[in-house]
Amino acid sequence: xxxxxxxTALAKAFKKSLREIENCLNALRELEEAKSxxxxxxxxxxxxxxIPEKKKQEFVADLTxxxxxxxxxxxxxxxxxxxxxxFQSFEKLIVNFSYPRYGEINPVIPFSLIFLxxxxxxFGDVGHGVILALIGWSVKKFSSTxxxxxxxxxxxxxxxxxxxxxxxxxxxxxxxxxxxxxTPIENIEATILFSxxxxxxxxxxxxFLYIVTAIKRREPMLLFVxxxxxxxxxxxxxxxxxxxxxxxxxxxxTYELMVISxxxxxxxxxxxxxxxxxxxxxxDLVREFMDLITNTVSFIRVGAFALAHGALFMAVFSIxxxxxxxxxxxxxxxxxxxxxxxxxxxxxxxVVTIQTLRLEYYEFFKRFFKxxxxxxxxxxxxxxxxx
Numbered sequence: 001x002x003x004x005x006x007x008t009a010l011a012k013a014f015k016k017s018l019r020e021i022e023n024c025l026n027a028l029r030e031l032e033e034a035k036s037x038x039x040x041x042x043x044x045x046x047x048x049x050x051i052p053e054k055k056k057q058e059f060v061a062d063l064t065x066x067x068x069x070x071x072x073x074x075x076x077x078x079x080x081x082x083x084x085x086x087f088q089s090f091e092k093l094i095v096n097f098s099y100p101r102y103g104e105i106n107p108v109i110p111f112s113l114i115f116l117x118x119x120x121x122x123f124g125d126v127g128h129g130v131i132l133a134l135i136g137w138s139v140k141k142f143s144s145t146x147x148x149x150x151x152x153x154x155x156x157x158x159x160x161x162x163x164x165x166x167x168x169x170x171x172x173x174x175x176x177x178x179x180x181x182x183t184p185i186e187n188i189e190a191t192i193l194f195s196x197x198x199x200x201x202x203x204x205x206x207x208f209l210y211i212v213t214a215i216k217r218r219e220p221m222l223l224f225v226x227x228x229x230x231x232x233x234x235x236x237x238x239x240x241x242x243x244x245x246x247x248x249x250x251x252x253x254t255y256e257l258m259v260i261s262x263x264x265x266x267x268x269x270x271x272x273x274x275x276x277x278x279x280x281x282x283x284d285l286v287r288e289f290m291d292l293i294t295n296t297v298s299f300i301r302v303g304a305f306a307l308a309h310g311a312l313f314m315a316v317f318s319i320x321x322x323x324x325x326x327x328x329x330x331x332x333x334x335x336x337x338x339x340x341x342x343x344x345x346x347x348x349x350x351v352v353t354i355q356t357l358r359l360e361y362y363e364f365f366k367r368f369f370k371x372x373x374x375x376x377x378x379x380x381x382x383x384x385x386x387x
Contacts, residue, residue: 050078050376077102078376086155087112089148097361098371103217105209107369114202114364115356116159121198122305122352123156124163124184127171128345133157156353171341172313184303185310191303199299200240202364203292207233210368224270227288228367235263236292264289295363301355309348316340 039046051059060068079102083091090112094100100107123129136153139146166181168174174183184191210228214220223230238260245251264285271281320336 052080052376076373078374079104080376081106081108083108086151089151089155090115092148093357095375097365098369099373099375101217101370101373104213104369104373105216107209107365110205110209111360111364112155114205114360116155117198118302118356118359119156119352120159120163121195121302122355123160123309123348124167124306125169125171125309126161126164126177127169128341129157129160129162129164131157131345132160132349169310169313171337172310172317183310184306185314188307191306192300195299195301195303195306196296198302199296199363202299202359203236203295203367204233206364206367207236213368227291231263231267232288232292235260235267235289238263239292240296291366295366298359298363302359305348305352305355309344312340312344312348316344 039048056070079100081091081100083106087108091108093115094108094111120129123132133154134157136150136155136157139150140154141150143150164170165177166179167183168177168179169183170176174186182190207228207230210226211223211230211233214222214229226232238256242253242256242260245256246253268281268285271284272278275281275284316337317340320333320340323336324330324333
């Protein structure tokens with residue numbers, strides 16, 4: 001006991017001094033690590049690195065020993081993502097796919113908004129949204145390992161609540177709230193058309209982001225020679241217009257077909273100049289044109305899963321009714337309803353998440369997001385010594 005008491009007393013007496021010595025040693029170690037990145041030239045130590053343009057003057061003012069020379073660099077600079085705090089949890093979903101290149105639009109914000117939009121459409125129910133939001137809030141609040149996942153769950157739950165209010169759906173019941181929009185399972189045609197409209201909007205946004213990216217990266221030729229180019233955007237909207245005008249309004253589309261034919265010929269000539277092979281140019285032209293159609297049609301799955309969500313509710317209520325009639329116990333009826341809703345939340349939650357990511361990665365990203373960039377990782381001396 002005496003030795004233990006003496007050790008405790010010494011620890012208390014020299015705690016502050018030992019902490020200062022530890023911090024000093026850590027700082028010296030980091031200083032030596034920083035020196036290893038220096039190159040020596042003409043008796044001088046040179047450190048090369050990147051710095052955000054807005055930090056240039058502040059960096060020069062803070063540097064008391066040494067001189068700074070800023071040089072223009074051609075190539076891919078590292079990227080510093082600036083994302084609002086509420087959407088930072090979605091950065092991991094982007095980085096796992098690919099890191100954005102320098103000059104590209106930060107994809108996190110449009111990715112997050114579209115993710116929440118599509119998830120809410122497919123998983124729209126007030127009751128399920130509340131449960132998902134509570135689970136997400138709990139994970140974010142009490143888990144130090146998965147706070148980002150909790151934030152995504154929480155925001156997805158909020159989106160489900162919003163669309164549940166539009167659908168008038170609370171745990172599959174549609175007579176508790178007014179229908180502000182429509183009930184998917186009762187309006188199949190409207191649901192499919194709505195999902196196609198969402199697809200057209202998402203793909204159009206991808207064209208717009210590609211055009212902005214080409215301008216930001218100062219690569220004007222990309223506006224005319226790539227799959228996300230301005231010419232393909234015009235072709236896409238002419239195609240949508242032709243389909244609506246001919247199939248819905250039963251109007252003549254001769255002039256529109258002439259215009260789109262001219263546009264496709266121009267694109268073909270550009271592809272031919274790039275590929276130098278007629279067959280390859282024709283294949284690429286047909287493939288990219290078909291991609292426009294198939295990518296839009298892929299969004300039918302948004303409406304399909306919204307319908308599936310309603311159909312599962314109907315199945316749960318039907319099974320609960322059969323059990324109640326055969327057993328004659330109301331307790332089993334409500335127990336079946338609870339178990340059925342739990343199954344729907346888990347099953348539909350996983351499936352809807354996968355489908356949402358699939359639509360964004362393959363239908364949305366393919367036109368404007370190339371990726372392959374490097375993250376900007378700032379170094380701060382003494383960062384590990386903060387207490």
